[in-house]
Amino acid sequence: MSFEWLHPLLIATALVLAVIGAVRRVNLWRAGKPDQINLIAGLMAMPGRYLHDLHDIVERDKYMSRTHAATGGGFVLSASLIILVHLLGIDSQILAWALLAALALMFVGALFVFKRRLNPPSRISKGPWMRLPKSLLAFAGAFFVLTLPAAGVLPEGSGGVLLTIVLTALIIWGMGELFFGMTWGGPMKHAFAGALHLAFHRRQERFGGGRSTGLKPVDLSLAKEIGGVLGVAKPTDFKWNQLLGFDACVQCGKCEAMCPAFAAGQPLNPKKLIQDMVVGLAGGTDANYAGSPYPGKEVGHARGGPDHIITDGLIDPETLWSCTTCRACVEECPMMIEHVDAIVDMRRYLTMERGNTPNKGAEVLDNIIATDNPGGYAPASRTNWAADQNLPLMRDVKQADVLFWVSDGAFDMRSQRILRAFVKLLKAANVDFAVLGDEELDCGDVARRLGDDATFQSLAKRNLAVLSQYKFKRIVTTDPHAYHCLRNEYSDFGSDALNDVEVLHHTTFLNQLVQLGQLKLNNFTGAKVTYHDPCYLGRYNGEYEAPRELLRSMGIEIAEMERSGFRSRCCGGGGGAPVTDIPGERRIADMRMDDASSTGAELVAVGCQQCTAMLEGVVEPRPEVKDIAEILVDQLVDQTADSKVGQLAQEVH
Amino acid sequence: MQPNQLANKLKIVSLVSVGKHPQSGRVRRADQDSRAVELGMKLASDNLIVLHAGDPQEQALRSYAGMGLKSIQVLEMDPAADAVMPLGEHLQQSGAEIVLTGVRAESGESSGMVPYQLAEKLGWPIVPRVADIVSIEAGIAEVLQALPRGQRRSVKVRLPFIASVDSAAQDARQSAFGPASRAVMEVEVVSAATDAVRQSWEEAPARKRPKRLKVVKAKTAAERFKAATAKSQGDGGKVMKNESAAEQAQAILELLKEEGVLR
Ligand code: SF4
Ligand code: SF4
Numbered sequence: 001m002s003f004e005w006l007h008p009l010l011i012a013t014a015l016v017l018a019v020i021g022a023v024r025r026v027n028l029w030r031a032g033k034p035d036q037i038n039l040i041a042g043l044m045a046m047p048g049r050y051l052h053d054l055h056d057i058v059e060r061d062k063y064m065s066r067t068h069a070a071t072g073g074g075f076v077l078s079a080s081l082i083i084l085v086h087l088l089g090i091d092s093q094i095l096a097w098a099l100l101a102a103l104a105l106m107f108v109g110a111l112f113v114f115k116r117r118l119n120p121p122s123r124i125s126k127g128p129w130m131r132l133p134k135s136l137l138a139f140a141g142a143f144f145v146l147t148l149p150a151a152g153v154l155p156e157g158s159g160g161v162l163l164t165i166v167l168t169a170l171i172i173w174g175m176g177e178l179f180f181g182m183t184w185g186g187p188m189k190h191a192f193a194g195a196l197h198l199a200f201h202r203r204q205e206r207f208g209g210g211r212s213t214g215l216k217p218v219d220l221s222l223a224k225e226i227g228g229v230l231g232v233a234k235p236t237d238f239k240w241n242q243l244l245g246f247d248a249c250v251q252c253g254k255c256e257a258m259c260p261a262f263a264a265g266q267p268l269n270p271k272k273l274i275q276d277m278v279v280g281l282a283g284g285t286d287a288n289y290a291g292s293p294y295p296g297k298e299v300g301h302a303r304g305g306p307d308h309i310i311t312d313g314l315i316d317p318e319t320l321w322s323c324t325t326c327r328a329c330v331e332e333c334p335m336m337i338e339h340v341d342a343i344v345d346m347r348r349y350l351t352m353e354r355g356n357t358p359n360k361g362a363e364v365l366d367n368i369i370a371t372d373n374p375g376g377y378a379p380a381s382r383t384n385w386a387a388d389q390n391l392p393l394m395r396d397v398k399q400a401d402v403l404f405w406v407s408d409g410a411f412d413m414r415s416q417r418i419l420r421a422f423v424k425l426l427k428a429a430n431v432d433f434a435v436l437g438d439e440e441l442d443c444g445d446v447a448r449r450l451g452d453d454a455t456f457q458s459l460a461k462r463n464l465a466v467l468s469q470y471k472f473k474r475i476v477t478t479d480p481h482a483y484h485c486l487r488n489e490y491s492d493f494g495s496d497a498l499n500d501v502e503v504l505h506h507t508t509f510l511n512q513l514v515q516l517g518q519l520k521l522n523n524f525t526g527a528k529v530t531y532h533d534p535c536y537l538g539r540y541n542g543e544y545e546a547p548r549e550l551l552r553s554m555g556i557e558i559a560e561m562e563r564s565g566f567r568s569r570c571c572g573g574g575g576g577a578p579v580t581d582i583p584g585e586r587r588i589a590d591m592r593m594d595d596a597s598s599t600g601a602e603l604v605a606v607g608c609q610q611c612t613a614m615l616e617g618v619v620e621p622r623p624e625v626k627d628i629a630e631i632l633v634d635q636l637v638d639q640t641a642d643s644k645v646g647q648l649a650q651e652v653h
Numbered sequence: 654m655q656p657n658q659l660a661n662k663l664k665i666v667s668l669v670s671v672g673k674h675p676q677s678g679r680v681r682r683a684d685q686d687s688r689a690v691e692l693g694m695k696l697a698s699d700n701l702i703v704l705h706a707g708d709p710q711e712q713a714l715r716s717y718a719g720m721g722l723k724s725i726q727v728l729e730m731d732p733a734a735d736a737v738m739p740l741g742e743h744l745q746q747s748g749a750e751i752v753l754t755g756v757r758a759e760s761g762e763s764s765g766m767v768p769y770q771l772a773e774k775l776g777w778p779i780v781p782r783v784a785d786i787v788s789i790e791a792g793i794a795e796v797l798q799a800l801p802r803g804q805r806r807s808v809k810v811r812l813p814f815i816a817s818v819d820s821a822a823q824d825a826r827q828s829a830f831g832p833a834s835r836a837v838m839e840v841e842v843v844s845a846a847t848d849a850v851r852q853s854w855e856e857a858p859a860r861k862r863p864k865r866l867k868v869v870k871a872k873t874a875a876e877r878f879k880a881a882t883a884k885s886q887g888d889g890g891k892v893m894k895n896e897s898a899a900e901q902a903q904a905i906l907e908l909l910k911e912e913g914v915l916r
Contacts, residue, residue, distance in 0.1 A: 223834035230831045355719060355829030362827035370674040370681050378676040454830040 011087045014175040021183030032240030042199035049198040053207050057334045067112040074106025096151035103144045110136035123253025127290025132187045139174025193247035200241045213540045214488035218453040231348025235280035235306050246277040248335040255329030260570045261322040265585030267294040268322035270329040270339045280304035322582040325575030326535040347451030360579045372441040377411050383437045385416040392434040399471035400434035407479035415609035421633040429518040439466045445481040450576040468497035476509045480536035480608045507607045511546040514553050520637035523555035527602035530559045533568035534608035547607050559599040573610040593618040666702045666749040667693040671713040672759040682716040685755030687825035689818040706736035709838040719833030726839045734845035741774035750813045768817045782819040
C-alpha cells in the first residue's frame, strides 16, 4: 500500500477533532448547576457499572445484549489497538492479530445491528441511526484490511492505488462516525456521554442493585433570592449531570414502548422529551428528530437553547402534565436516564414560579394548603370514617407497636372500605396499633408530584413533628403513595422521628402476620384472580412478592397479566394525572383493565386505593376490583366465632 | 382588549383583607378580595396597586402576592382597629380612580360596610357586587353587576368609583410560592382609632339560621324547575317609569321613611 503517512495522519486528525468535540460537549453540560459527586470514585466505578448495572437492563433483550457486547466491546478494543498499531506504529504481530480479532468481533456484532435495522420496530429512531450499522461495518472492514499487512498476512505495500483510495474513504467514513461523531452529536454520542453518565449519575445509589426513587427536595431559600428560580425553567437550571444524562440517550425507545401516557395518545413520549432536552442543552430545533412524535403534535416546531425557557417553545406544558410518574420509562432505560426527575423539575417551575398547574391542580393545591387534604374537607373530620371503629389514638396511648397511617383515603367512601377491612385484620391478629387521628396530615405526595415542593416540605415537616412525639416500631399504611413518601422522601428533612422505624405497606405487614400464623385464612374459592402492581409499591419500592404471597396463601393461583411486576402498566392515577387530566385518545385505566380482562380474571386484586378508584372507574362489564385487605377479610377465619361454637358444643354434651 | 390599554394608564387599587378558610378556619387570601385583585390585574396588569391595612407580616398577604404581584402596600396598624379612616385618607391622596374590594370580609366584623363607608368618606359612587368591568372610555366605566341566578345588569358609572367584587367575578389565578415569597411589602405606619366597641365583643362561629321549609306544590318536574328558577316576586311596590325624576325621588324618600330607614 502506498501513502504510509496518510492513515496515521487521518487517525490523528480524527482523534484531535474528537477531543475538541469532547471539550465542547463537556462545556455544554457544565452550564448546568453544580452537584455533589465524587468524580474520581465515579470514574473508577464506571467499568463495573457498565458490565453489571447497564448490562443487566440490556440483558432483558438477549439479542440486543449480545449484539451490543460484540459491537461495543469489539470497538473499544479495536480503537485502543488501532492507536497502538496504526498511529504509534508499534510493530508487533501479536498486537496486529489482536486487532484483527477485535475488528472481526465488531464486524460480526455490526452485522447483527444491521439485521435488526432491516425491519426496525416503531419505537427506535430512524434518521442517522439507520446509517450507524453501515458505518460500523465500514470502520471494522476497512481497518481489518488495513491491518492485514501488519499481521503479516499480506506483504507490506500490497494493493494498488484504487484499494488505497477505497480504504481511505471507508476509514474516513468510519472514523467520522465513530470518533468524530461520538463527541460532535452523532449517534455514537451515546457511548461517550453514556459512559460518563454511568460515572457521574445523579443517583449513585442506583448502582449495584440499589434503588433510589425519592425526589430530591427543592432549595426553597431560592424563593427569597432575587433572580432565584424554583425548579427548572431553562436547561441550565438542571444539574450538570442531568444534562449529561440526557445526552446519553440511545433513542432505543424502550421508554416510549412502556409509557402509558404515550399509549393513551396523550401528548407525551419520554424518548422525545429527552431528545428535546438535548435540543435545549445544545440549542437548535427538533427538525432532525427521527422518532415517534408526541401523539398529536407535529415534529419540527420546537426550538430551544441553554438559556431559553423550556416551556416557551421547546416543550408544551401539556406534555409535562401528562406523566403519571409511573417510572416505567426509568425502569426500562438502558442508559439509566431519570425522566421523572426531569419532568417534576420542570413542573416545579410551572407551579411554584408561574402558578400554572392545569385544570383542578390549583384548586387541589389550595385545598391541601388550607385544609391538609386535597378535597378541602374540614381537618377535624379526618377520623369521622372510624367513628364506629374504636381506634386507639396516639395522642392518648403515646406508644404502640404499629402506627397505622390512614392517609387521605379517610375522606373517600370507597377507600374507607379498605381501611375498615385493614382495621379488622389488625384486630383479628391482635396487633398493638394506634392512629394519629386528626393529627395526621396529607403525606404531600400529590403536592410534590404537581410541583409544589413548598407545600410538600411543609406537610412533611409538620407530619414529622407529630410523629416525633410518639413511640412506635413500625408505620403501616394501605396507601403506596404515603408509603413512598414516608419511606423514601421524609428522610431529607433532618428529623429523627423515623429513625429505626420500619415503614411497611399493608400487604408486606399482613404477609408477615400470615406467615407467623397470626392470621388464619380460609381458602379462596372464587373465580380467577389477577394482581395489579401499583407503581409506587412495585417500581418505587421493589415490593412485588408480598402481595403475591398473600394471595397464594389463600390458595389463589394468580393469572398474571402480560405486563406485571417491574413492567406493570400504570392505572393512570399517579403523579396528579387525574387532577391535571390532560386529554388523550384513550384512558390509561381502560387499557389497564383490558390487560386484566385478557387474563380471563374476574377479580383484580390491588394494593392501592388510587388504583382501586381508577380501575373501578372503568365502565362495566369488567372484572371486580378489590384491595388485598378486602379479599383477606372475607377469608378470615373468625376465631372468636369458632371458640364460641366450641363452647356451645361442650355445653350440649 | 382595547379598553384594557386605556385602563393601563388608570390608577386602580384593589383592597385586600385577611381571609379565613370556611372548613379549617385557617388564614388565606379572601375569595372575593382575590377576585378583586384578579379583576384589577386584568384591567391594569402590572400597574395595579394592592393595598392592605393591618399587619405587614400577615401570611395571607403572601398568597395574594403569589398571584404575581411585585409589591403590596401595607398601612401598618392594629389589625383590629378601624381601617376606614386611614384607607380613606390614603386613597384620597393617592389619586386612585377605581377602588375594588370584596363584598364582605371573611373575618373580623364581616359587615360588608367598608366599601360603603369608604365611598361615603371619599364622596364617590359605589357599585356593589360587580362581576366584571367591561370597558372604560372617556372617564366612564361600563360595569356588569351580578344579580341572583346568574343574571347580570349593565351600569355605567363615572370615574372615580368604588366597586365591591362579587363571587360571580372571574376566580383568582393560582398563587405561586416563588413570587409570593419575593414580593415586597411597602409599609407605611399609620395611626388608627381603636375600635372600642368591638373590643368588648366576643367572637363565635356563625350558625346557620334555620330555614323555613318550602312546601313545594309543584307536581311535575317542569313545575319544580320553574319554582326553583323563578324570580322572587316581591309584593307591593310600584314601577315608575314615566314620572319626573323629582317625583321618583320623592317616592323613594317616602318609602325609606315608611320602612324606618330614614327618620
Ligand atoms: S431515554 Fe432511555 S429508554 Fe428512552 S430512548 Fe433514550 S435510552 Fe432508550
Ligand atoms: S413516568 Fe410513566 S407516564 Fe411518565 S413518562 Fe415515564 S412511562 Fe410515561
